[in-house]
Amino acid sequence: MTENSKxxxxxxxxxxxxxxxxxxxxxxxxxxxxEQHNAIDPQExxxxxxxxxxxxxxxxxxANRSGTFMQMDHSVVHCNxxxxxxxxxxxxxxxxxxxxxxDYWWKAVQPDADKYTARAxxxxxxxxxxxxxxxxxxxxxxxxxxxxxxxxxVQDVHNIxxxxxxxxxxxxxxxxxxxxxxxGMHIGVSEFYVKKGxxxxxxxxxxxxxxxxxxxxxxxxxxxxxQYLSNFICMHKVNDLQMYPTVRLAGEGAVARMNSIxxxxxxxxxxxxxxxxxxxxxxxxxxxxxxxxxxxxIINRGHLLAGAENVKAHLECHGLLLQKDGVxxxxxxxxxxxxxxxxxxxxxxxxxxxEEIEYLMARGLDEEEATATIVRGFLNVNIEGLxxxxxxxxxxxxxxxxxxxxx
Numbered sequence: 001m002t003e004n005s006k007x008x009x010x011x012x013x014x015x016x017x018x019x020x021x022x023x024x025x026x027x028x029x030x031x032x033x034x035e036q037h038n039a040i041d042p043q044e045x046x047x048x049x050x051x052x053x054x055x056x057x058x059x060x061x062x063a064n065r066s067g068t069f070m071q072m073d074h075s076v077v078h079c080n081x082x083x084x085x086x087x088x089x090x091x092x093x094x095x096x097x098x099x100x101x102x103d104y105w106w107k108a109v110q111p112d113a114d115k116y117t118a119r120a121x122x123x124x125x126x127x128x129x130x131x132x133x134x135x136x137x138x139x140x141x142x143x144x145x146x147x148x149x150x151x152x153x154v155q156d157v158h159n160i161x162x163x164x165x166x167x168x169x170x171x172x173x174x175x176x177x178x179x180x181x182x183x184g185m186h187i188g189v190s191e192f193y194v195k196k197g198x199x200x201x202x203x204x205x206x207x208x209x210x211x212x213x214x215x216x217x218x219x220x221x222x223x224x225x226x227q228y229l230s231n232f233i234c235m236h237k238v239n240d241l242q243m244y245p246t247v248r249l250a251g252e253g254a255v256a257r258m259n260s261i262x263x264x265x266x267x268x269x270x271x272x273x274x275x276x277x278x279x280x281x282x283x284x285x286x287x288x289x290x291x292x293x294x295x296x297x298i299i300n301r302g303h304l305l306a307g308a309e310n311v312k313a314h315l316e317c318h319g320l321l322l323q324k325d326g327v328x329x330x331x332x333x334x335x336x337x338x339x340x341x342x343x344x345x346x347x348x349x350x351x352x353x354x355e356e357i358e359y360l361m362a363r364g365l366d367e368e369e370a371t372a373t374i375v376r377g378f379l380n381v382n383i384e385g386l387x388x389x390x391x392x393x394x395x396x397x398x399x400x401x402x403x404x405x406x407x
Contacts, residue, residue, distance in 0.1 A: 003102055007111045011121035014112035022242040022271040022299075025213050027119060030154035030185045034073035037149070042070060042078060048179050056174025056205040058145050065172075069144040073153055074125035085136025086169065087129070091158055094129035101129070104160055108191040108219030108248075116215040120156040120189045127157035127189070132167035132198070141170035141201075146186060148212070149178040154185040161190070163198035163226075170201040177209035183239075184209060190218040194226040196251065206234040206241070210267065216243040222283075224251030234270065235263035237296075244273040244301060249283035249311075260289040261379055264296025264326065273301030273331075278311040278341075285313040290379055293319070293326030303333040306341035313342070319349035320378055322371075 018024050042053065042060040050060050062068050067081030067088045081088045095101050111121035128144050148155055163169050177184060186208070194200050208214060222228055228247060247256040258274045276285035291298045304313040319328035330347040352374050360370035 004105070007106050007121055011111040011118040014118040015115055015122065017115045017118065019242075020114060023240055023269065025185070025215070025240065027115065027154070027185075031150070031152045032123065032154065034075075034150045034153045034155075037072045037075035037077050040070070040077045042068065052176050052179055052207070053145060053147075053174065056145070056176050056207050057172045057203065058143055058174045064140050065143045066138050066140045067142040069128045069142075070147065071126055071128070071145070071155075071157065072147045072149045073155060076126050079128075081142070083136075083138055083140075085133050085167070086138050086142065087131040087133070088142060089129045091127040091129045091160060094160070101160070104162065104191060104193060106191075108193065108221050109189050109217050113217065116187050117189060117217050119154075120158060120187045120217070123154075123156045124158045124189075125156050127159040129160050130169070130171065131162045132164055132169040134164040135166040136164075137168045138170065141172045143172045143174065146173070146175045146188065147178065148176075148181055148184040148186060148209070150184070151181050152183050154187065156187045157189070159188065159190040161192045161200065161202075163192075163194045163200045165195040166197045167195075168199040171203070173202070173204045174207075175204065175214075176207045177212055182209045183211040185213045186215070188216045190216065192218070192220040192228070194220070194222050194228055196224045196226065198223070199227040199229075201229045203231040204233070206232075206238065207236050208238045208241075210237045211239045213239055214241040214243075216245070218243070218245035220245065220247040220256070222247065222249050222251060222254035222256060225253040226251060227254070228256045230256075230258040232258075232260045232272075235261065237265045237268050238270070239267070240269045242271040244275060246275040246277065247285065248277045248279060249285065250279050252280050252282040254280075254283045256285045258285075258287045260291075262289065262291040262298055264291070264293045264298045266295030266323075266325075268296035270297065271299040271301070273303070275303040275305070276313055277305045277307065278313065279307050281308045281310040283308070283311050286316075287314070288316045289318070291317070291319045291328055292375065292379070293321050293323065293328050295323040295326045297327040298329070300328070300330045300347075301333075302331070302345070304335065304343050304345075306336045306338060306343055309338045309340040311341050313344075315343075315345040317345075317347040318378075320375070321349065321351045322375075
């Protein structure tokens, strides 16, 4: 039996599992099959589709990107790279070219972790493979887009990023549905491996249809002196989003920073978490979430596990309720298995203080402008070490919400 056959066998035994936490989704309510899409030039799609892509950080011209990968439903419709120091392929093509890739296949995420990983292992339809070559410093970000263009379809993808020793890589992933699509499901398994002295900045922006269910499953492994900076942004309605990425700091001096910006409008249910496992001394982690409810439900989970001495980590969950029928639930966990670890957490949930609004109104703003200004300041997290191009994508998304319909 091949290694992949063993993986599928494990998945088949787990496909009927109930969700360990969060809402349990009936997978049979989504379509397994999708139409085949031909290759496209992102610059030649409709203006409405371009607008959807630009809203999730995708530059359709590719002018300021080192490469572009785009998958629509179950079809890879575009893949190109313009930098010699990086490789980007469909994951299926990468598996055919690189036999050694099986050494990373389902190693950071287990195929039988839950019913969603199990489904992805059985049904997997492409996904991307990105590899930064040793000591390569990739100037412009690579971009990857996961797009649902067919009503009611489920998209199962498996992504792998490998940052080789001493390399630096920025990736922007935008996930969205076509403007005419309302219902669908996205299951995305992502495994990231950052080698000694490597650095990966990963920004993911979601903008789904109102009845879309989303289940990302991410595992990250950091070697000695590796750095991982993650930014997740979701500020538009999604039916049900549940994710709990786990970073394993497996090398001395490894550092992980995970930032999330969330807005739950009425009808949205977001169960968002993050976990940092510090296996060796001298590692550091920081998990920060800024969340706003305008009537939706947000559950913020965070878990810091210190399994070695001389590690430091901080967990921060701040929530802002803009409507009384909204819900924000913070669940921080600190777990120390040694007496020489420094773990801390800070959690706060509340509404905008009336005196803050009155202060700004006294300086010439009306109430709506004052509220938008406060919201923008709350969401604007100063992310240390974030490349200017990625910070710009976040600023655009925050501004769109703060001074648009959201506020």
